Amino acid sequence: MLDRIVGPLLPVAFVIVLGFLAGKRGKLNHSDSLLISRLVLNWIFPALLLAGMAATPRSQLLDFRFVIATFIGIMGMYALTFAIGWYRYRELKAATLKAFVCGYPDAAFMGIPILQVMFGPGSLYSVLVLNLVASLVMIPLSTMLLTVASGEGSGAKAFVSSISTAVRRPLMWAPAIGILCSLLAIKLPPVLADSLNLLGKATPGVSLLCLGLIMSSVKLKLSSEVWVNTGLKLLLHPALMAGALVLLAVKGHYAQQMILLCALPSATIPAMFANEAGAYKSEATTSILISTVLSIVTFAFAIYLIDGGLAAA
Template sequence: MFAAILNGLLPVAFVIFLGWMSARIKWLKHEDAKVLATLVIKFALPFALFSGAVRTSPDKLQHAGFALTLALGLMGTYFIALCIGRFVFRHDLRTSTIQALVCAFPDMAYFGAPILSALFGPEGFLAVLVGNLITSIVMLPLTIVLTENTEHRKPNDTAFLLFLRSIGGAISNPMVWLPVLGIVISMARVPIPGPALRSVDLIGTAAGGTSLFALGLMLYGEPFLINRDVLTNLLLKNFGQPLLMFLGAAMFGLSGSMAHQTIVTGAVPTATAAAMFALRTQTYTANATATILISTLLGIVTEALLIAAMFH
């Protein structure tokens, strides 16, 4: 058990610290994280997901319960947070939507992928693959529609057109179409030559370390803020979402590795991309960045507790 925790989390904490320290001693700047993030999101992680997909058994790719569990955990948390922001905290719709994104969007690219890979091997990318499709095709387009400023819309723009346009943008993203291509190849049982797979792996293996280093850079200088919103966000993201994943796994008959993957994914801290949406809409920025910072620190602890419980 202790070895599993160390193998899964010590490398994550170490590389995040290296990224943070590189900004602290001014070897790199906070802004340099954008270059590393582009490398991860456009190249390294899409190819890592592709590699994981083609190596995953078609039987597991066809497991509807796995996708339904992830959808319940991701979108269930989203709608719970949206209702809390709108009807409990009395935020406007735009602010409530960004709060929902902050609570429901796990950092699968930077934080989750290295942990899942360390715990479950190439199969661990399955949760990142399916979760990424749900966030890219459902959660993010819905967020764009709900936060769109009506006075900046074109006269013929409806919510449905905005939703379709955002889905089109998501589908053209390598983070979506490359993993889908890997799924198709796996389902068709098309063999991939060894040299081709090794070529993909060469860039794909850069995803884990580079993403965590970039995360450390991003977190440097972020404000440490505690208030009602931040505490609620942490409760929903770090504890509520893995609980929903656990309930989903029980409802849809998941067990073993597949159930564990969904729960670990639920406990992954808030994605840094949520802060980008807050900046873009110029709302909820301070609460979003504070949640990401504290959620990441807390995520190391909650992931360790989960790993201890699952591998005892």
């Protein structure tokens, strides 16, 4: 069991450390991290989302109970931690980024190899559903809120202008195009699909390297905020997802897989957003780092519980 957890985590840790050392040794600097963040958020990650959503079979997107339960578990966590962040900071950027860190598990980069070992290739469906909710709702919502928070001036005109700017960003329209292609059964031309996949496959390595680079340029503080974020992500999030699945009577392997996905540490993408927004950087990067380290213990326990459920079934 330990091998199943440590195996996927070691490459993640290696790439993060590589980026950290590059920053500390002056090979890359803070300006480079901003450039890489823009590369991830505006080019390679949207390509991954568009290609992944377009390749998702329409029939899988129509499993409404599972999709709704996933939505409740993911966006419920987002809404809860946003409220906590707003109560603590009374500032839109910090509240949004706290919600993003606590509500977005590292399903794409860590979930796929772990679940494939446990459940086989069919487990990719759970990852796609989670990323569907994240890419169509959480990421665009976070983009919109951060854009609004960064807008100059006040009033309805400034708000509409900020929303218009957010909608034009690739992270807003790329996944929407992909899901529209899936629902209409439109297949991307092979050359276009291969090109998007080629670009999108760079997302895990580049984002992890950038996370390490960001860590090298900010002061990592083990504050109460970080410990609260870690507890919310590793303990409350899988419990909340389990409650949503029970509420909608969703059972079986997909339900078990979704609980495990929510027990994963925070994804690296929120750190890219924090870096680009110039807010909540230390809290976001430290929370991601600590949740990744502690997940070796908490995720092993989650697997133990799920394995017990599989054995009893």
